Amino acid sequence: xxxxxxxxxxxxxxxxxxxxxxxxxxxxxxxxxxxxxxxxxxxxxxxxxxxxxxxxxxxxxxxxxxxxxxxxxxxxxxxxxxxxxxxxxxxxxxxxxxxxxxxxxxxxxxxxxxxxxxxxxxxxxxxxxxxxxxxxxxxxxxxxxxxxxxxxxxxxxxxxxxxxxxxxxxxxxxxxxxxxxxxxxxxxxxxxxxxxxxxxxxxxxxxxxxxxxxxxxxxxxxxxxxxxxxxxxxxxxxxxxxxxxxxxxxxxxxxxxxxxxxxxxxxxxxxxxxxx
Amino acid sequence: xxxxxxxxxxxxxxxxxxxxxxxxxxxxxxxxxxxxxxxxxxxxxxxxxxxxxxxxxxxxxxxxxxxxxxxxxxxxxxxxxxxxxxxxxxxxxxxxxxxxxxxxxxxxxxxxxxxxxxxxxxxxxxxxxxxxxxxxxxxxxxxxxxxxxxxxxxxxxxxxxxxxxxxxxxxxxxxxxxxxxxxxxxxxxxxxxxxxxxxxxxxxxxxxxxxxxxxxxxxxxxxxxxxxxxxxxxxxxxxxxxxxxxxxxxxxxxxxxxxxxxxxxxxxxxxxxxxx
Numbered sequence: 001x002x003x004x005x006x007x008x009x010x011x012x013x014x015x016x017x018x019x020x021x022x023x024x025x026x027x028x029x030x031x032x033x034x035x036x037x038x039x040x041x042x043x044x045x046x047x048x049x050x051x052x053x054x055x056x057x058x059x060x061x062x063x064x065x066x067x068x069x070x071x072x073x074x075x076x077x078x079x080x081x082x083x084x085x086x087x088x089x090x091x092x093x094x095x096x097x098x099x100x101x102x103x104x105x106x107x108x109x110x111x112x113x114x115x116x117x118x119x120x121x122x123x124x125x126x127x128x129x130x131x132x133x134x135x136x137x138x139x140x141x142x143x144x145x146x147x148x149x150x151x152x153x154x155x156x157x158x159x160x161x162x163x164x165x166x167x168x169x170x171x172x173x174x175x176x177x178x179x180x181x182x183x184x185x186x187x188x189x190x191x192x193x194x195x196x197x198x199x200x201x202x203x204x205x206x207x208x209x210x211x212x213x214x215x216x217x218x219x220x221x222x223x224x225x226x227x228x229x230x231x232x233x234x235x236x237x238x239x240x241x242x243x244x245x246x247x248x249x250x251x252x253x254x255x256x257x258x259x260x261x262x263x264x265x266x267x268x269x270x271x272x273x274x275x276x
Numbered sequence: 277x278x279x280x281x282x283x284x285x286x287x288x289x290x291x292x293x294x295x296x297x298x299x300x301x302x303x304x305x306x307x308x309x310x311x312x313x314x315x316x317x318x319x320x321x322x323x324x325x326x327x328x329x330x331x332x333x334x335x336x337x338x339x340x341x342x343x344x345x346x347x348x349x350x351x352x353x354x355x356x357x358x359x360x361x362x363x364x365x366x367x368x369x370x371x372x373x374x375x376x377x378x379x380x381x382x383x384x385x386x387x388x389x390x391x392x393x394x395x396x397x398x399x400x401x402x403x404x405x406x407x408x409x410x411x412x413x414x415x416x417x418x419x420x421x422x423x424x425x426x427x428x429x430x431x432x433x434x435x436x437x438x439x440x441x442x443x444x445x446x447x448x449x450x451x452x453x454x455x456x457x458x459x460x461x462x463x464x465x466x467x468x469x470x471x472x473x474x475x476x477x478x479x480x481x482x483x484x485x486x487x488x489x490x491x492x493x494x495x496x497x498x499x500x501x502x503x504x505x506x507x508x509x510x511x512x513x514x515x516x517x518x519x520x521x522x523x524x525x526x527x528x529x530x531x532x533x534x535x536x537x538x539x540x541x542x543x544x545x546x547x548x549x550x551x552x
Binding site for chain 2 (some may be wrong): 008012018020099111112121123225262269
C-alpha cells in the first residue's frame with residue numbers, strides 16, 4: 001500500500017492523527033522535498049514522528065519512483081507532502097505508476113495553501129484560476145501569469161499567486177560540468193512578486209494599453225500561512241512592494257474587482273497602516 | 277482565545293495533532309453542525325476527543341455568537357468545523373465579532389472539499405469559480421450556477437459544484453406556527469444535481485441556445501471524499517444521472533474543455549464502465 005499523506009502547512013503537529021498513525025507503522029517513509037517547506041526541518045519531523053525520513057527530491061520522484069514503490073505491494077510505504085498531496089502540486093504521476101504496478105494507494109488529506117488562503121477572509125468560492133509567478137532572469141521574463149490575473153479580475157474573481165521556489169537548483173556551470181553542487185534555496189517574497197507585476201503594468205502602458213491590474217489594485221500578502229507567526233497584509237499592489245512579511249513561504253492574492261462587504265471587513269483587519 | 281479548528285473530511289482521526297491538543301485543553305468546545313457532516317456522528321467525536329461537544333446550529337452561530345464568545349478573553353474556547361474553517365463556508369462573522377470584543381483568535385487548518393477534490397486528478401490550478409447547486413422547489417428553480425459553470429468551461433476551467441444540504445429545515449407550516457420541528461436532513465446526490473443540470477440544458481435549447489455544457493460534457497462525481505469508502509466516477513453528465521455513489525456527501529465537477537494528458541490519465545482510473 002502506498003500512502004500519500006499531507007503534512008499541512010505549519011510544523012510537525014499539523015499532520016492528522018490518522019496520518020501520524022500510518023507514518024509510525026510504515027516500513028519506509030519518504031518526504032517530498034522540492035516543492036514546498038514547513039517552518040521546521042526534516043529533523044524536527046523525524047523527532048516528532050519517531051521515524052527516519054528519506055528525502056525524495058525532484059530526481060528521486062520523477063526518475064526513481066520505482067525505488068519508492070519497491071515492494072509497496074507487500075509493504076506499507078508513506079510519501080509525505082507538505083500541504084495536501086493534491087494541492088499546488090499534484091502527485092498524479094506517482095499514483096499512476098503505482099496503479100500500473102498493481103499497488104493500491106490511499107490519500108490522507110490535509111490543508112493546502114489552496115484552501116488555507118481563505119484565512120484572510122476572501123471567499124474561496126470567488127477565486128479564479130491560480131497562477132504561479134516565477135523568478136525572472138535576464139533572458140526569460142514571462143508575463144502569462146499577469147494575463148490570467150487580469151482575466152480573473154475582469155470576471156470579478158480573486159487570483160491566488162503562488163510564488164516561485166528554487167530548491168536544489170544548479171548553476172549553469174555546475175549543470176554543464178555535471179557537478180551536483182546546488183545553489184542556496186531561494187523563495188520569492190511578496191515584495192519581489194509585486195515588483196515584477198508592476199514592471200509588467202509599466203510594459204503594458206508603454207504598449208498603449210491600460211491594464212486591469214494596476215498600482216492601486218487591492219492585494220493581500222500572506223506569509224507562513226498556518227504557522228504560529230503567520231502574517232497577512234492587505235493593501236495596494238504598490239504597498240506590496242515594501243511591506244515586511246518576514247521569512248518564507250509567501251503568497252500573494254490579487255483581488256477581483258467587486259467584493260462582498262464581509263470580505264472587505266475581514267481584509268480591514270489586515271490593512272497596512274497609512275504612512276505619514 | 278477563540279480557536280477555529282478544521283476537522284477534515286473523514287472521521288474523528290482526521291483532526292490534526294495540534295487541533296486535538298487544543299480541543300483537549302479548551303474549557304468549551306463547540307461543533308458547527310449545519311453546513312457539513314463527517315462520516316461519523318457527534319458521539320464518535322466526543323469519544324475520541326475525550327470531550328463533550330456543544331452543538332452549534334445555525335441559530336446558535338448567527339444569533340447567539342455571544343454565548344460562544346463568552347469569557348473567551350480569559351478562557352480557551354474551540355469552535356470545530358468539518359473541513360476547514362475557511363473552506364466552503366467561511367466563519368468570518370464569528371472572527372469579526374471576536375475581534376470587536378478584543379478576543380484573539382487562531383485558526384487550525386485542515387483539508388476542505390475545496391482542495392481535497394484534487395484527488396480525482398484534476399489540477400486545482402485549473403478550477404474557476406465554485407458554484408452551489410441548490411434543491412429546486414416547485415416555485416424556485418434558479419439557474420445561475422449553470423451560467424457560472426458555462427463561463428468556466430468557456431474559459432477552459434473546471435467547475436466544482438457543491439451540492440445542497442438541508443439540515444434542521446422547518447416545513448412552512450411548522451415555521452409559521454413557530455414549532456421547532458425539523459424535517460429529516462437531505463443531502464443532494466450527484467444524480468439529483470445532474471438531473472437538474474440536464475433540465476437546464478433542455479430549457480436553454482428550448483430557448484434557441486446551444487449550451488456549452490451538455491449531456492456529453494465530461495464530469496466527475498465524488499462521494500465521501502477523504503473517507504475510507506470514498507468513491508469517484510468519471511463520465512458524461514448523462515451518466516452522472518444514474519451512477520451509484522452511495523451515501524452523502526456528494527460533490528460534482530464539470531470539467532473545462534481542454535485537459536492536461538495527466539488529468540485525462542488520472543480520470544481514466546475512475547471511468548464508468550461502458551453499458552452493454
